Amino acid sequence: MADSDEIKTARRALGRRLAQLRKAAGHTQHGFARLVQYGRSSVANTETGHQHPDRAFWSCCDTVLQTGGVLAAEYDRIAELDRRRRRLSAIQGTTPTSRPVAPTHTSPDAPGADGGSVLWEREDSIDARRLALKSATDDDARLAYLENEVRRAIADNECLTPAVLMARLRPLRVYVDQLMAGRQHPPQRARLYTAAAHLSGLLGALALDLRAFRVAHAYAAEAFDLADAAEQPDVQAWARATQSLIAFYTGDYHDALAYAQDGLRRASASPHRLRLTINGQARALARLGDRYGVDRAVDRAFTMLSDHPSGSEVSASLTLGPYCPARTAANAATAYLALGSTAGVTDHLTTAITAFDAAALAGPRALCRLDLATAHLHADDPDPEQAATLAVEALTLTAQQRFESVHQRARQFLAAAQPFARHPRLRHVADMLADRTQVDATTPSALPSPS
Template sequence: MGTFMGRRSVAEVELRRALGASLAAYREGVPLKQGDLGRLTHYSRTSIAHIEAGRQFPGREFWSTADRRLDARGALLAHYDRVCRQEKQWQIAELRGASRDGGEPPGAPPRDDDWRRDDVNRRELIRLMTLTGTLLAIPASALDAERVAHAAAHPRRLDPAVLTEYERLNAALWRTYSGTRTKRDVLPLARRQVALLKKCLDEPQRAEDRRRLCLLAGDVFQLCGEIFFDGGGYADAAHCYSIAAHASKEAREYDLWACAMTRHAFISIYEREHRSAVPLLDGAARLAERGDPGRATRYWVAAVRAQASAGLGELAACRRALDEAEEVVHLPAPEHTGWLRFESSRLDGERASCFVALGRPDLAEGPLHALLRADISTRRRGGVLTDLAVVGAQRRDVDQLLLHGAAALDTVRQTASAGYVGRKLDDLRGRLVPFLGNRHVRFLDEQIRAVTAAAPEQ
């Protein structure tokens, strides 16, 4: 991988130098000085010198203007497009190669340099997403009139194969996220994909290409939010979901938009601010009504609405929302979209989780045991075991509390990440207080504290 990146870096420099040399040749053939070309393209003389030396690489608008001003008849612009296509092919190859890289075995304890590297990836990813969100927020009226007119007359036409490849990469990222034990491992891959999409959105595009790019951005931003959410970085996750909602709105994809708002509502639910989640979920429900009726979006929104009602102690409202969510069983086939993974197999888990929150162990225990017998992920199994430990506390059954609490701890150790299960275990600690006279419960409390304290601050 390192050798490939080294070769790619050298080759990129050579490509950009060749493009800069072409610019210099056309400029000298007019002839113009570097400062003269700078004034025509709104760049400084120093910038023109850097561009011609391959040290600076402006966007397509510069090359389009230079092509017209130097009467290159499309040659400079075509040269720039060839460079961009080659660089994108390298980036795609790098991303594919990175997804097959080895590294530490699953479940290996994280090293200090792992956390430092994660923080670098995290900061760079947030920066790229913020810049991309800003690009989407700039109205056309804020741009120079000549630039707007030129962009409208000469929009960038992305190769459909490139957009299709980006869609495949997004789907591959979701599969990697679902299959990996340590979700933070997906962070550098997601960062590279965001960088690819930002580069495309940074240039004028045809309306349909821009819409598809916005859809892809809304998709991958939600994935980024899931990575941060799993690691307990709720502020970063909220930022991701907000930008994802904006990108989805620009793409006019109502299901994707509704999912971004629903994920945002999850944060309020996990921080026990259930009332704050309600307006987000109401908005998501209205958006889902405008979406594809063949998708499970509206039913997932209803399931999360049930969790908010359960947190507010509203049993009747919770049951109504669960009944609405249960209509997902009538869909012709499960939804396999990465950003929308709700299907009928999740109904028992949603129902049981709500009844646990409502303090109704009599209603929760049956569905939870049924889930343990099913083929579910380690992450979901950890959540179910924690809920069963809570049921034990609600029934004042210390043996059940200890048995399932210890099993839930084992799932955290298997994944090498506290994340979602760690947060549920931290909530369980509050229910251990009445039982701390028991030495085994005290030991469980100490183990939970040690595991959740080991997770890095984000």
């Protein structure tokens, strides 16, 4: 029985996807064949669509390439498509490549049996539509898998290194493209675009940590476009918050503020209003020197906290829900420090550090320690020794992870430490940061050498 054009196209696309993933993982066909325990010719023919191995092959490929099961899932989709095609052919009394078999007699119920015009559809047409409608359960399973993977990745964002998480998500982004090339019911399409928006936003944040700033902006813009296409204001607000974050750490403070304000306009009663206000508005306004605006934004943020349960759990940095008290306090402290104000900062940071230490989140723990170290330098009675100790702790906590936010905050701390440049512990902080960021030998140290 010949394959339909749709199935042939799908199988060729699956083969091409295998080739892309194999090459991205650095495997030759020969080396990959040994890993999956199939012949090299089988791998080559599968990648060109000339051979159609069973599910065990695709499952093995998923294991070797660490794709999370996307290849086997696509094999299942194609297999189900083939089964539906065969069932429909049986219903219609045809082979997939032949014309319908003419009936041997005319039923009194058949359309046009009385010689008049057709008043209703054939039963096989109705059955075909029913089969297509039932296929939505397959799409639901794929969408649930995608949504779960995105939520898990957002939760892992501050636990895994950006490079590791980026490698895990790249195949998932390819999977999203495949789903988008298909057909879903409108509610499923909205779910797909929502998950795709969250995935692109997360990839943007990871690109930021890897200092791929232009790529970060591109991913974040894509996240908003997807949310806009889905006509989901809550997702639009989340994407704007992510764009604001990336603009902030690339020094585009006016853009960071504009994205936050547009997100608030779209957010209505969304829980993202809290993140947009404290992480977006307050910090950008502080960098622009607007003390009054910062005061108002911080007050609004802490008022919003009362609208959400204040459980002890720390929210994710790219949370799909509201910011927690710890993140709100930490961002308020960062904003006031940027204005050169230390009033209340220590209390905010003590609250945040306690929560982040309990959650064992290295990035937030380091950022809060660097802010507290800066506060010690700005105090009426500066304590450079304690400040240096906190900065060393911060860089030690994140020694195995690359966070652009931590590196920028460390550089800001060292800029504030200029009056204490001769202090040996502060020199040690500067050396640690230089080692961490692999600064070029020609780049001057963050602190001048003592004369």
